[in-house]
Every structure is written in structure tokens, then in C-alpha cells.
Amino acid sequence: MVMRRSEYFIPMLREVPSEAQVVSHQLMLRGGMIRQLTSGIYNWLPLGLRVLRKVENIIREEMDAAGAHEILMPGVQPAELWRETGRDEKYGAELLRFKDRNQRDCVLAPTHEEVVTDIFRKNVRSYKELPLNLYQIQWKFRDEIRPRFGLMRGREFSMKDAYSFDVSREASLAAYDKMFKAYCRIFDRLGLQWRAVVADSGAIGGNYSHEFQVLADTGEDTLLFDPEGDYAVNIEKFDAATAPKPREKLVEKKGIEVGHCFHLGTLYSEKLGANVVLEDGKSVPAVMGCYGIGVSRVVAAAIEQCHDAAGMMWPAEIAPFDVGLMTLRKGDAACEALAAQLYADLQKMGKTVLFNDRDASAGEKFAEMDLLGLPWQAIVGPKNAKEGIVEWKNRQTGEKLMLPAGKVPF
RNA sequence: CGGGGCGUAGCGCAGCCUGGUUAGCGUGCUUCGUUCGGAACGAAGAGGUCGGAGGUUCAAAUCCUCUCGCCCCGACCA
Numbered sequence: 001m002v003m004r005r006s007e008y009f010i011p012m013l014r015e016v017p018s019e020a021q022v023v024s025h026q027l028m029l030r031g032g033m034i035r036q037l038t039s040g041i042y043n044w045l046p047l048g049l050r051v052l053r054k055v056e057n058i059i060r061e062e063m064d065a066a067g068a069h070e071i072l073m074p075g076v077q078p079a080e081l082w083r084e085t086g087r088d089e090k091y092g093a094e095l096l097r098f099k100d101r102n103q104r105d106c107v108l109a110p111t112h113e114e115v116v117t118d119i120f121r122k123n124v125r126s127y128k129e130l131p132l133n134l135y136q137i138q139w140k141f142r143d144e145i146r147p148r149f150g151l152m153r154g155r156e157f158s159m160k161d162a163y164s165f166d167v168s169r170e171a172s173l174a175a176y177d178k179m180f181k182a183y184c185r186i187f188d189r190l191g192l193q194w195r196a197v198v199a200d201s202g203a204i205g206g207n208y209s210h211e212f213q214v215l216a217d218t219g220e221d222t223l224l225f226d227p228e229g230d231y232a233v234n235i236e237k238f239d240a241a242t243a244p245k246p247r248e249k250l251v252e253k254k255g256i257e258v259g260h261c262f263h264l265g266t267l268y269s270e271k272l273g274a275n276v277v278l279e280d281g282k283s284v285p286a287v288m289g290c291y292g293i294g295v296s297r298v299v300a301a302a303i304e305q306c307h308d309a310a311g312m313m314w315p316a317e318i319a320p321f322d323v324g325l326m327t328l329r330k331g332d333a334a335c336e337a338l339a340a341q342l343y344a345d346l347q348k349m350g351k352t353v354l355f356n357d358r359d360a361s362a363g364e365k366f367a368e369m370d371l372l373g374l375p376w377q378a379i380v381g382p383k384n385a386k387e388g389i390v391e392w393k394n395r396q397t398g399e400k401l402m403l404p405a406g407k408v409p410f
Numbered sequence: 411c412g413g414g415g416c417g418u419a420g421c422g423c424a425g426c427c428u429g430g431u432u433a434g435c436g437u438g439c440u441u442c443g444u445u446c447g448g449a450a451c452g453a454a455g456a457g458g459u460c461g462g463a464g465g466u467u468c469a470a471a472u473c474c475u476c477u478c479g480c481c482c483c484g485a486c487c488a
Contacts, residue, residue, distance in 0.1 A: 039481090145486050329446050331446095362450095364448085
């Protein structure tokens with residue numbers, strides 16, 4: 001996949017729009033990745049969408065590998081279903097309600113426990129069909145009191161939500177562990193620094209609620225963790241819980257919550273009558289767990305963690321393109337020829353390339369590429385081009401390599 | 411919802427207090443020329459219902475009323 005900058009839709013901005021406060025928001029706006037439509041609601045432009053899709057795909061692969069099955073549930077749901085669980089009232093104004101043409105009460109889904117449990121109760125009868133884990137990647141709508149910080153707290157956001165169904169508490173906790181491990185793989189693959197923190201160890205017993213936090217100085221949550229062990233906790237929960245470690249021995253860092261694993265028990269299955277028949281003929285409510293990842297938030301969190309004064313610095317796995325190719329002198333025969341060759345070579349190698357072929361000054365192209373933050377820049381200058389040399393710059397380290405055409409540093 | 415701020419060209423802003431020709435500046439955009447390794451230079455252009463409605467006035471971006479939208483702080487939250 002190779003894309004010419006001149007033919008692509010990347011409406012970049014030189015200046016920071018006044019509406020953007022946080023760095024991820026500013027850079028995504030400046031890099032032409034997103035545009036705000038209205039408060040807390042965004043358009044995803046091609047470059048931003050590429051990152052979103054990459055994050056989705058990593059999640060999808062690991063969820064599939066963990067035995068979960070992808071489904072897709074509707075955003076528009078009957079309010080009736082929400083009355084069954086009592087969340088119609090509980091959710092309050094954050095739940096967007098409206099009526100269809102027949103005056104039926106509808107809601108725009110802020111989450112999908114009700115619907116997935118409805119699928120279960122209508123389609124699963126026997127313990128033989130369990131364990132079952134259904135997940136989707138879908139846009140949620142929560143009418144936040146105050147949306148802010150760009151993608152970090154929007155009203156409409158993409159979420160991967162998985163729901164496990166099991167015959168017993170033991171089986172459900174095993175499912176939880178499986179998801180927990182899948183989450184660890186997901187966040188490792190995303191190329192981000194992260195911690196799983198204990199979110200609540202109360203009523204359920206054991207640690208069966210974890211938040212997954214991407215570490216970033218700009219994060220809103222404060223985490224405490226043991227530098228020598230696995231223990232990590234959100235400072236909000238620290239005082240409430242009996243801590244296994246004294247405060248002084250724990251390190252404090254800021255984080256952005258991007259995932260949450262939660263053991264639900266039979267809360268929803270009982271209310272909605274989602275039962276399975278066991279071997280002995282008795283019927284019991286399914287034991288559930290739910291597992292969310294804020295997909296669109298991950299994109300913003302990655303920028304909050306990985307950026308410098310010049311712009312974004314994408315981890316390789318989720319970068320919108322692998323390479324930013326640029327010629328420093330448009331019209332120079334040697335440059336054009338070498339760039340064309342590179343362009344073809346990289347394509348053959350299966351690398352994705354954004355070719356900045358605009359007729360702009362060298363400085364402007366450097367600045368643009370630094371802002372977009374692709375992992376590698378392939379720089380074709382007039383002098384080096386004559387000798388068939390390409391300069392490779394690593395965006396994260398700043399390291400520069402001079403390599404003959406045909407060789408790539410990664 | 412309470413408190414604060416802001417809506418003037420794609421983006422960033424001045425002008426408003428103290429009403430008065432064709433509403434400016436920077437940047438971006440278009441065209442031409444010169445440049446060509448860190449957001450080049452010169453020249454010529456295009457681009458505006460001054461958020462909207464009503465009012466005051468000979469005259470409103472500017473004053474008054476209402477209204478819509480966006481941002482920030484707080485409560486709340488993935």
C-alpha cells in the first residue's frame with residue numbers, strides 16, 4: 001500500500017485550532033486525522049481511520065485467538081430492554097433517548113449488556129453450548145455531562161466489548177483469566193507502555209476487576225504500583241482497599257484508562273432470564289463477565305504517550321504507514337528516479353508508504369513528516385540520490401542511516 | 411446544571427470599549443518567476459451572510475434584547 005501525499009486526503013494545519021487543549025487532540029487535528037463535527041463527536045479522516053483500523057485488527061486477532069466470536073449489535077435499541085434490567089432509570093441523562101415514527105421508546109446504546117444477554121437468552125439453552133464469549137467493535141454513545149479532551153472523552157466512541165457466559169463461577173473466572181491474558185497480549189502488541197491495575201477487590205473476592213492503563217504524564221488517573229512485583233492499583237481504590245504494600249514502597253505514575261475487565265456474575269442473566277440447563281436438568285442463570293477496550297481512546301492515548309515537540313511518534317504496529325518517503329527537490333531527475341525505485345521496492349516488500357511528493361520545500365516536508373510521526377522517514381536528497389544513497393531517519397530515536405537503494409533498516 | 415471565556419476568510423488573530431468610505435493582519439489556498447537539506451523569496455490573485463434573529467440609529471462587526479454553538483473549571487464518567 002503506497003499513497004502519494006499529493007493524491008491523498010490529509011488536510012493538515014500549521015496552527016493549533018483553539019478548540020484543542022490536549023496534545024493528542026491538537027496533533028490529530030493538525031495531522032488531518034480527525035475533525036470535530038460537534039461537541040464530543042468526531043469525523044475520522046483517512047489517516048486517522050488507518051490507525052483506528054490497525055488498533056481494531058490487533059484487538060480482533062487476539063480476541064479471536066482467545067476463542068471469542070465477533071458479532072455486531074445495533075446502536076439503536078428498544079428502551080423496553082433497558083427497563084427489564086432497571087438501567088433505563090439508572091443511566092439517567094447520559095442515556096440518549098428518542099422515539100421512532102411509531103412513538104416507540106428507543107435508546108442509543110452506551111453499552112451492550114442488555115442486548116448481548118438478550119441474544120443469549122433467545123439462542124442458548126444448554127450447558128453444552130458453553131463457554132461462550134461474544135464480542136464486537138462498535139460505536140457507543142454516552143451523552144456525557146461535559147465532553148472534553150478530544151477523543152479522550154467524547155460522547156461517541158469506538159469500543160471493543162466482549163461478554164463471557166459460563167455455567168459456573170469457577171468457569172467464569174477462568175474465562176476472566178483468559179481475557180486478562182488476551183488483554184496483556186493486545187497492549188503489548190500495540191507497542192505501548194501500560195499497566196493492569198486492580199480496580200476493585202471487594203464483593204467478588206479475589207482480583208476480578210482490572211483496569212488497563214496506558215502510561216502517560218497527561219493521564220487523568222493516578223496509579224500506584226510495585227516496581228518489583230505485579231501489584232498495581234488506581235489511587236482512588238488504594239485507600240478503600242487493604243493494601244498489601246505500604247504506600248512508600250509504591251511508585252506513582254499517571255495513566256489513561258483504555259480497558260476494563262469486569263466479572264459480572266449473574267446480575268444481567270437473572271434479570272433477563274438468561275438461563276442454561278445443566279446436566280442434571282436444573283436451570284441456572286449464566287455467569288457473565290464483560291471486557292471493554294476503548295478503541296478510539298487507545299488512539300489518543302498512544303499519542304499522549306508517544307509524542308515530542310515536533311509531533312507524533314507512532315509505535316510501528318499502529319502507525320498509519322510504515323515509511324514516510326520524501327524527495328527534497330521536486331523535478332530533480334536523480335531524486336525522482338530513486339524515489340520511484342524505492343516506492344516500488346517498498347511496495348514489493350509489503351511495506352506501507354506515504355510518499356510526500358508535494359512540490360514543497362525540504363523544511364516543510366521534514367516538518368510535515370515529523371508531525372505525522374511515521375516510524376521511518378526515507379529521505380531522498382539531490383546529492384545522495386546521485387550516488388544511489390537513501391537517508392533513513394528513525395522518528396523515535398532520531399537515528400539516521402545512509403543506505404544504498406534496495407536496503408531498508410527494518 | 412453552576413461559574414468563566416469565545417464566535418470576524420480553511421487555521422490563528424486584530425478591529426468592538428468610544429457606531430461613520432470598498433472589514434483588516436498573519437498563515438494557508440491559486441497563478442507566475444526565482445529558489446531547493448529543517449515550515450524559502452518576490453509579484454499578482456481568489457476567498458467574509460462579522461454565529462443567527464429582532465431592536466435602537468441617518469448609519470451597526472461595534473450599542474440593546476433574545477437565541478444557537480464551541481471551549482475551560484466544577485459535580486459525573488470509559
